[in-house]
Amino acid sequence: MEVKSRAPGKIILAGEHAVVHGSTAVASSIALYTYVSLRLSTPSSENEESLKLVLKDVDLEFSWPISRIREAFPDYVALLSSTPASCSGDSTKSIAALVEELSIPEAKIGLASGVSAFLWLYLSIQGFKPATVVISSELPLGAGLGSSAAFCVALAAALLSVTDSVSVDLCQQGWHSFGEKELDLVNKWAFEGEKIIHGKPSGIDNTVSAYGNIISFRSGNLTRMKSNVHLKMLITNTKVGRNTKALVAGVSERMLRHPGAMAFVFSAVDSISKELTTVLQSPTPDHLSVTQIEEKVEELMEMNQGLLQSMGVSHATIETVLQTTLKYKLASKLTGAGGGGCVLTLLPILLSATVVDKVIAELESNGFQCFIAGVGGNGVEISFEHSS
Amino acid sequence: MEVKSRAPGKIILAGEHAVVHGSTAVASSIALYTYVSLRLSTPSSENEESLKLVLKDVDLEFSWPISRIREAFPDYVALLSSTPASCSGDSTKSIAALVEELSIPEAKIGLASGVSAFLWLYLSIQGFKPATVVISSELPLGAGLGSSAAFCVALAAALLSVTDSVSVDLCQQGWHSFGEKELDLVNKWAFEGEKIIHGKPSGIDNTVSAYGNIISFRSGNLTRMKSNVHLKMLITNTKVGRNTKALVAGVSERMLRHPGAMAFVFSAVDSISKELTTVLQSPTPDHLSVTQIEEKVEELMEMNQGLLQSMGVSHATIETVLQTTLKYKLASKLTGAGGGGCVLTLLPILLSATVVDKVIAELESNGFQCFIAGVGGNGVEISFEHSS
Structure with a gap:
């Protein structure tokens, strides 16, 4: 057996x-x-x-x-x-x-x-x-x-x-x-x-x-x-190896240099995470349409990405992914340690397969590796x- | 006369x-x-x-x-x-x-x-x-x-x-x-x-x-x-016209949608502005070398830019400028309303003219207009x- x-x-x-x-x-x-x-x-x-x-x-x-x-x-x-x-x-x-x-x-x-x-x-x-x-x-x-x-x-x-x-x-x-x-x-x-x-x-x-x-x-x-929303993500692996320890240490050092500003940055992220859990658990489709939920998630992703950039953990390849997906009006954020690694891009349910194919082709032409996966x-x- | x-x-x-x-x-x-x-x-x-x-x-x-x-x-x-x-x-x-x-x-x-x-x-x-x-x-x-x-x-x-x-x-x-x-x-x-x-x-x-x-x-x-530091900025005009009123309104709407997170984002910016005025007024070269001051300003610019991105006022052309200057390890941020307009890039005093020429040539090849100017x-x- x-x-x-x-x-x-x-x-x-x-x-x-x-x-x-x-x-x-x-x-x-x-x-x-x-x-x-x-x-x-x-x-x-x-x-x-x-x-x-x-x-x-x-x-x-x-x-x-x-x-x-x-x-x-x-x-x-x-x-x-x-x-x-x-x-x-x-x-x-x-x-x-x-x-x-x-x-x-x-x-x-x-x-x-x-x-x-x-x-x-x-x-x-x-x-x-x-x-x-x-x-x-x-x-x-x-x-x-x-x-x-x-x-x-x-x-x-x-x-x-x-x-x-x-x-x-x-x-x-x-x-x-x-x-x-x-x-x-x-x-x-x-x-x-x-x-x-x-x-x-x-x-x-x-x-x-x-x-x-x-x-x-x-x-x-x-x-x-339990999420009540079925989100689909494009996951782009930049294939740039990260040094998670160094990235975490870098953020801590920035925190020591700018304790006031960084404390607010972390608090902003805390609010975003809490909002995200509320949005994902919101009973659908009674309260919000899937599209409305996706828009909220996209905005929270954009905000979180900006805050990650202010922590200094982005990377040229991550910016390339952001820039590419932005052309198609798609919201992205790095996921995990940053400094390379993977980037998430929300694929709205109504997005045409043609657009998805185009985005992926463009990302892969940069040497990145793309995956599409349901979330949660x-x-x-x-x-x-x-x-x- | x-x-x-x-x-x-x-x-x-x-x-x-x-x-x-x-x-x-x-x-x-x-x-x-x-x-x-x-x-x-x-x-x-x-x-x-x-x-x-x-x-x-x-x-x-x-x-x-x-x-x-x-x-x-x-x-x-x-x-x-x-x-x-x-x-x-x-x-x-x-x-x-x-x-x-x-x-x-x-x-x-x-x-x-x-x-x-x-x-x-x-x-x-x-x-x-x-x-x-x-x-x-x-x-x-x-x-x-x-x-x-x-x-x-x-x-x-x-x-x-x-x-x-x-x-x-x-x-x-x-x-x-x-x-x-x-x-x-x-x-x-x-x-x-x-x-x-x-x-x-x-x-x-x-x-x-x-x-x-x-x-x-x-x-x-x-x-x-009065600033005690002589900073030199590369100012890149993306030539994309901005609608300042719409951008300001967009941030206010985001504030209404995410009051908690956005309040922290604004507070983080407040800290950054205050820190910047302190850095620029710091007596040199007694306390900090020019390079140390430039590094501090660059970090504050990067943090501020991330926060502006989390407000949603960046633009594809701004990202192109950021991406380009990042290749040369230069820090940039949009200046003013965003959504196009101008981007600042700090030019450290020890940066070679060759690098400056290269950055400008690359930016101008995108159709942007570059200026170099002393600050303050x-x-x-x-x-x-x-x-x-």
């Missing part, structure tokens, strides 16, 4: 950077997914039993003999899959040894932490069972769209779905969601994986990926909410495929 | 739009001038006596026989040039009649109000004396650089300098300034001229043009201050030329 799972990426709709200084931010899931396929091996004596990880997008395949894994974890005590645990110092060393033995090409060495997270989640939840895990993703890596969180969430979901810790209906057809308790467990395990990849993740990316929809967050408190959809889902 | 006067244009360094909502704004003079040459005619019987106005830049020449002017003002009572007065209803009609008789080409009909202001100032200060007045300017018209105020200030200065209302040293060589009392008078008369051209001017443009330097203003209160210099000045 094959278990498939998919977990969405995320975008920051409003409040990035300002959230570090106490403002509200709003994140949402996007309908771009990371897929995990898990196939537990049936016992066989022909081949040596092994754990296989296939990263389809980057064309890499890793395999560990189960005997080698056992050897790396001599004192292994089975964890309870119902009790998410952090990777201890000893386990970190054992995993590092297993990853070092792989021949990851230098150019793709950034994947090593993801492989480590994979090993931790796999061993913690499935122990020494041989299996083949195939990963593929619609999300660009390292572009601020939550690809690592989607990876951890999808992986945790697939691994947990074949344990006693979650009860799922194996006979249900197609993609289906978990119950609330199951999602909590998936989310907690995914967070443990994120910690291996990012050190000190905020927990926002995995939460959005697990539960989907929209999340507002402020001072470490996350509030989940479902979180992680699974599907069972029974081979005949 | 010929009297020459020159009056500078102005730029808004910080605070445009926000000033309408109670924030502080900062304006400064720029070393781009409107020149007036006044030559009172010596009594002659050969030609009919007339008042001649030559607008050199637009290639127009107007002439009124003195007898025709007398006829238009049958009840003329000489005003005291020392007591600036508003153009009354009757005078407005008489002037309108004189202007209507001119054959101003349709494309240049916008100049009619300037000609009216000229007639009011001339008749009020010089009465029915025949003369030739020649005007030329380095300032683009209607681009938000205070060309009409510079015109009124230079005109009032030239006209007053040959009356008893101001005491000037006719023998002094070259350009020289007025005393404080004389400047007050010039400024008041210029304001009367501005009222004819603009209806309800703020008084900021003529005040900057008369006194020069830097002026901060808030809720109708003007504070003159002298106000109106006069010079007497004694023909031998």
Whole structure:
């Protein structure tokens, strides 16, 4: 039997950077997914039993003999899959040894932490069972769209779905969601994986990926909410790598140089985030037409983008995207850390496909990569495929 | 004898739009001038006596026989040039009649109000004396650089300098300034001229043009201050005509839609304006190097520009200028109403001429017009030329 799972990426709709200084931010899931396929091996004596990880997008395949894994974890005590645990110092060393033995090409060495997270989640939840895990993703890596969180969430979901810790209906057809308790467990395990990849993740990316929809967050408190509006975003990846730490530090330094002005800038962003959550939750179509809501969101995006520029986190490529979409009277804002990364452009529901094609063609002619995705959809889902 | 006067244009360094909502704004003079040459005619019987106005830049020449002017003002009572007065209803009609008789080409009909202001100032200060007045300017018209105020200030200065209302040293060589009392008078008369051209001017443009330097203003209160820093600005005229009223109304409407966020945006601008006045008045080079001051000004400009964008008053052409100057790591902001108009770019003192040439060439290849001007210099000045 094959278990498939998919977990969405995320975008920051409003409040990035300002959230570090106490403002509200709003994140949402996007309908771009990371897929995990898990196939537990049936016992066989022909081949040596092994754990296989296939990263389809980057064309890499890793395999560990189960005997080698056992050897790396001599004192292994089975964890309870119902009790998410952090990777201890000893386990970190054992995993590092297993990853070092792989021949990851230098150019793709950034994947090593993801492989480590994979090993931790796999061993913690499935122990020494041989299996083949195939990963593929619609999300660009390292572009601020939550690809690592989607990876951890999808992986945790697939691994947990074949344990006693979650009860799922194996006979249900197609993609289906978990119950609330199951999602909590998936989310907690995914967070443990994120910690291996990012050190000190905020927990926002995995939460959005697990539960989907929209999340507002402020001072470490996350509030989940359901959007009543179906927004469609054009997401443009400028492909310019960002140094998130340096960008965050830059804003803090500007805050120290101009405490008065910057405090007002952050407060303005806080108002925008709060307004956005109100707009997105407004009951439609009774109160406002979809077009009216889209116009409000566009205005809030434009205002937030201006405030991000005043924080100094824009970038020439971001400005190029803004300039290009402005020609078509479309509102855009950077999403995430800025300094490159991705830019959001709202695609109004009544916008013609011809215009969308033109905008994308023009953006891609600049070497950017474009995605279209619905905003605020479902979180992680699974599907069972029974081979005949 | 010929009297020459020159009056500078102005730029808004910080605070445009926000000033309408109670924030502080900062304006400064720029070393781009409107020149007036006044030559009172010596009594002659050969030609009919007339008042001649030559607008050199637009290639127009107007002439009124003195007898025709007398006829238009049958009840003329000489005003005291020392007591600036508003153009009354009757005078407005008489002037309108004189202007209507001119054959101003349709494309240049916008100049009619300037000609009216000229007639009011001339008749009020010089009465029915025949003369030739020649005007030329380095300032683009209607681009938000205070060309009409510079015109009124230079005109009032030239006209007053040959009356008893101001005491000037006719023998002094070259350009020289007025005393404080004389400047007050010039400024008041210029304001009367501005009222004819603009209806309800703020008084900021003529005040900057008369006194020069830097002026901060808030809720109708003007504070003159002297800058200790010599900044050089690249001023790019996008040549896109602005509808100032519509732009101001647009910001007010956005304020009504998003009162919370916009109030913080305006407060942030207020902080920026105040910081800017502090930076510009900081004693140099004791406290900060010129480069440090320039960096501070650049950061404040970038922050202000972001806030203007969040007010929605930017424009595709403004973004093009920003994008272009950003490539050369130069900071820019729109100045004035936005929606086209002019953009300021700080030119650091250590910036090489080669880079400046490159930036200008690139901007001009977009059809823009570039000026380089010192900021915060002298106000109106006069010079007497004694023909031998």
